[in-house]
Amino acid sequence: VLGGVGPKRAEALASLGIATVADLLAHYPRRYLDRTRQASLAELKVGEEAAVLAEVRRVTERRARRLQRPIVEVDVHDGSGLLRCTFFNQPWRAKQLSPGRSVVVFGRLESFQGRRRMTNPVVDLVGDRTGRIVPVYPQSDKAGLSSYEIQALVEEALRRAGSFADPLPDGIRRRLRLVSRDRALRDIHQPPSLPAAWDARRRLAFDELLRLQLLLVARKRATEREARGVRHAVGEDGGPLVAAFRRRLPFALTAAQERVLGEILADMAGPHPMHRLLQGDVGSGKTVVAAAALLAAVQGGYQGAFMAPTEVLAEQHHLGLRSLLEGLGLADPSRLTGERPVRLGLLTSRTPARQRARLHEGLRDGTVDLLVGTHALLTEEVGFRALGLVVIDEQHRFGVDQRARLREKGTAAAGVDPDVLVMTATPIPRTAAMTVYGDLDVSVLDERPAGRSPVRTVWAPGPEGAEEAFARVRAEAEAGRQAYVVCPLVEGSERVEARSATEEFERLEQGPLAGLRLGLLHGQMPPREKEAVMARFRAGLIDVLVATTVVEVGVDVPSASVIVIEDAQRFGMAQLHQLRGRVGRGEAPSFCFLLGEAGSEEAERRLRALEASTDGFELAEVDLELRGEGTILGTRQTGRSDLRLASLRRDKDLVLAARAVASELIDADPGLRELSLLAEELRVFLDEDDAAYLFKS
Numbered sequence: 001v002l003g004g005v006g007p008k009r010a011e012a013l014a015s016l017g018i019a020t021v022a023d024l025l026a027h028y029p030r031r032y033l034d035r036t037r038q039a040s041l042a043e044l045k046v047g048e049e050a051a052v053l054a055e056v057r058r059v060t061e062r063r064a065r066r067l068q069r070p071i072v073e074v075d076v077h078d079g080s081g082l083l084r085c086t087f088f089n090q091p092w093r094a095k096q097l098s099p100g101r102s103v104v105v106f107g108r109l110e111s112f113q114g115r116r117r118m119t120n121p122v123v124d125l126v127g128d129r130t131g132r133i134v135p136v137y138p139q140s141d142k143a144g145l146s147s148y149e150i151q152a153l154v155e156e157a158l159r160r161a162g163s164f165a166d167p168l169p170d171g172i173r174r175r176l177r178l179v180s181r182d183r184a185l186r187d188i189h190q191p192p193s194l195p196a197a198w199d200a201r202r203r204l205a206f207d208e209l210l211r212l213q214l215l216l217v218a219r220k221r222a223t224e225r226e227a228r229g230v231r232h233a234v235g236e237d238g239g240p241l242v243a244a245f246r247r248r249l250p251f252a253l254t255a256a257q258e259r260v261l262g263e264i265l266a267d268m269a270g271p272h273p274m275h276r277l278l279q280g281d282v283g284s285g286k287t288v289v290a291a292a293a294l295l296a297a298v299q300g301g302y303q304g305a306f307m308a309p310t311e312v313l314a315e316q317h318h319l320g321l322r323s324l325l326e327g328l329g330l331a332d333p334s335r336l337t338g339e340r341p342v343r344l345g346l347l348t349s350r351t352p353a354r355q356r357a358r359l360h361e362g363l364r365d366g367t368v369d370l371l372v373g374t375h376a377l378l379t380e381e382v383g384f385r386a387l388g389l390v391v392i393d394e395q396h397r398f399g400v401d402q403r404a405r406l407r408e409k410g411t412a413a414a415g416v417d418p419d420v421l422v423m424t425a426t427p428i429p430r431t432a433a434m435t436v437y438g439d440l441d442v443s444v445l446d447e448r449p450a451g452r453s454p455v456r457t458v459w460a461p462g463p464e465g466a467e468e469a470f471a472r473v474r475a476e477a478e479a480g481r482q483a484y485v486v487c488p489l490v491e492g493s494e495r496v497e498a499r500s501a502t503e504e505f506e507r508l509e510q511g512p513l514a515g516l517r518l519g520l521l522h523g524q525m526p527p528r529e530k531e532a533v534m535a536r537f538r539a540g541l542i543d544v545l546v547a548t549t550v551v552e553v554g555v556d557v558p559s560a561s562v563i564v565i566e567d568a569q570r571f572g573m574a575q576l577h578q579l580r581g582r583v584g585r586g587e588a589p590s591f592c593f594l595l596g597e598a599g600s601e602e603a604e605r606r607l608r609a610l611e612a613s614t615d616g617f618e619l620a621e622v623d624l625e626l627r628g629e630g631t632i633l634g635t636r637q638t639g640r641s642d643l644r645l646a647s648l649r650r651d652k653d654l655v656l657a658a659r660a661v662a663s664e665l666i667d668a669d670p671g672l673r674e675l676s677l678l679a680e681e682l683r684v685f686l687d688e689d690d691a692a693y694l695f696k697s
């Protein structure tokens with residue numbers, strides 16, 4: 001119980017997510033003010049952004065004449081000069097900012113009717129503090145809880161708490177040059193100096209990352225310990241079937257493909273089920289690697305499943321595998337020839353009922369070796385005789401439970417967990433991968449097959465840009481190559497988007513691209529029609545495919561050499577990079593035109609980054625920079641295990657250190673029995689499911 005916290009205060013604190021003293025102590029300052037180093041009003045220039053420590057002198061309230069909007073004007077001074085703060089639509093400011101109060105106002109200095117002014121500045125009530133460094137807390141203006149009131153509560157809590165235990169073993173703490181937990185909790189709130197505050201932050205950020213990594217490492221070890229996997233007899237090179245497959249490829253594998261295939265085969269040969277993520281930029285050749293792994297499974301009498309997120313993609317994989325498998329024989333002593341072909345099935349939601357029933361039967365009795373398909377693979381009727389390897393393409397398109405469902409189909413069949421390989425062409429930075437996919441092993445294809453020229457990317461806003469782009473489309477088509485035009489993203493339903501794509505198709509057909517053979521592809525077309533259009537495009541009977549983002553992932557037509565993306569500013573970085581990956585798959589130099597005005601600074605930086613680089617990992621770093629990590633962590637952020645201080649972007653070294661320490665601790669003491677404080681703390685921070693991994697052993 002803290003002094004002065006009654007029901008009303010408690011409610012205000014609750015609005016900031018603070019229910020306990022521990023929550024309060026984890027409500028860290030947003031920044032610090034060094035009183036000796038504040039900008040003074042007199043020095044500040046118009047147009048500059050700054051925080052100014054000042055005292056409220058006068059407050060007036062009025063209403064804007066025409067709109068009746070409440071306006072509060074607050075004059076503050078700091079000894080060197082005067083500033084007027086104008087607040088629109090914040091009538092409560094009049095009560096909050098009474099004369100005599102110390103405030104820090106943060107904003108851009110304007111000049112209005114000869115007066116120095118800030119409009120709607122951020123205001124922190126810092127109170128009349130004596131310390132040199134003043135913490136500024138995220139406050140709740142609405143609930144009337146100010147930074148200095150929070151500071152007072154924190155002060156009381158720290159004073160009465162006694163000293164804080166340190167869950168981290170001393171040796172590790174010293175090795176990493178981290179301050180103690182007690183020091184850190186005090187210095188983050190009441191730093192004697194700014195460097196002390198940074199040291200405190202570093203320690204507490206490390207603790208956040210360590211908790212997360214302990215969970216991830218524990219989960220990984222638990223599966224390694226408990227799950228029984230298939231020991232595929234793959235030998236050194238994957239066995240004769242893989243060798244034959246490689247001989248039949250029209251190209252040699254890149255060094256990166258060799259390395260990654262080696263990693264996968266080693267996992268498959270091992271006793272634990274594989275849980276591996278294959279990251280590879282668009283066009284880096286993931287599918288071939290996956291196909292080789294699937295054949296390694298089939299080789300030993302197991303079945304393989306290959307799941308893709310769209311029908312277009314599943315069909316393409318099916319076609320690709322079929323041609324790669326042609327003429328490959330699987331040893332079969334019951335046959336006169338001693339061999340039989342590898343049997344491949346395709347299952348999507350539109351596989352006709354009769355064919356589907358036959359497939360189901362074949363999967364159960366083992367006469368189907370490899371199954372390619374969409375979500376349809378997850379339906380209840382699909383059961384395997386001996387599923388040995390599951391490959392999931394573009395894994396981010398599937399939910400965690402969908403991936404688990406496919407894996408369980410294998411477990412149900414043979415009582416062992418199949419190996420799982422998930423693939424993604426949306427690379428994320430390594431430290432982020434370590435956190436988001438921390439319970440997976442990660443392989444990276446970081447090399448492009450030879451003989452590809454990089455895609456030249458031009459951001460071409462305005463009508464001249466569009467003209468240039470469509471002139472290029474025409475030139476490429478006349479040279480016998482092909483093009484994609486990606487229609488603008490339309491908010492609303494898929495139906496609305498389809499309609500707008502149809503209109504764009506008609507506009508292009510009659511205008512800029514008249515005379516070329518155009519095809520239309522969108523999500524609302526009947527599947528049969530979609531397939532027909534794709535087939536004609538692949539066969540070169542269509543010059544320009546006008547499409548929605550249905551072509552985003554995986555579509556592989558090597559003779560396409562130009563892609564025009566309309567209203568490119570509406571798409572995210574990863575999506576644009578994916579779309580661009582549709583070209584540059586053949587020998588001809590390729591082009592990507594990004595049309596549309598940027599509209600925002602962020603969009604402009606995104607489009608410029610795409611112009612400057614074709615490296616997905618580099619772009620992922622820029623994207624992380626632009627959007628912050630919340631977007632990457634997404635649903636991984638749960639409750640108390642949130643990363644509050646730690647940043648995957650700024651604290652890369654801490655992420656790596658936390659990972660290493662987590663492995664070290666768990667490998668030495670899987671249930672953390674010797675480290676009871678750490679175990680105790682994890683129980684507090686993690687939810688039950690998560691904690692179960694750590695403590696069930």
Ligand code: ADP
Nearest residue numbers: 251252253254282283284285286287288449556
């Ligand atoms: P990803 O799925 O990683 O985007 P794909 O597996 O679709 O890439 O491969 C892209 C294209 O490159 C395909 O046409 C594939 O046949 C071809 N390819 C794959 N590996 C090689 C290689 N080592 N050398 C030449 N071409 C390759």
Ligand code: MG
Nearest residue numbers: 286287393554
């Ligand atoms: Mg692919």
